[in-house]
Amino acid sequence: MSTFDNRERAEENRFAHDQELAFKARVKRARLLAAWAGPQIGRTDIAAYGDELIDADMKEPGDEDIIARLLADFAAANVETSRHVVEIQLQRLGEEAKAAVLAQG
Template sequence: MTTFDDRERAFESKFAHDAEMQFRAEVRRNKLVGLWAAELLGKTGEEAQVYARAVIQADLHEPGFEDVVRKVSADLGDRASADMVRGKMLELLPVAKAQLMTETQA
């Protein structure tokens, strides 16, 4: 095995790890967005958790996050626009990443 092979394997491993962490961060972001929307809808406790899971599942329908935006903005109606939902998603992605980093270090 050459040094090049070792470097290639390390690069592939890092790429796979980074892709997994990005996926996990997006799922966490969707959960946080779901909890935020649930609060606006007056849901609490288990009902809020169920709604957050529904938001997570909405992201599995198509690539990108517009499917989440459509679901949440439709559910919120006049309480929040699609642009407001997108803004909240952008705001919560770094929060989700920070939470995951804290969990992996513990």
């Protein structure tokens, strides 16, 4: 195998690893969001709510799907919040999730 082939394989492996870490961070973020939002909207089944948020987050690329779901859940529970508050929590908990995933290796 040539040096070029070895480099190409290493890049592919690194890309796959990075994608796996990004996925794990998104899942962790959804669970953290469930722990944050769940009690505010009257959800006691935080693990199940986390699974629902993971499903919502995986529907489309980007964050719009999970933001829309959270805003709808707050509205359905008659709890006032703003898109800005949800986006701030999404950012903060996303950073926390990334750090946790990277710490796990």
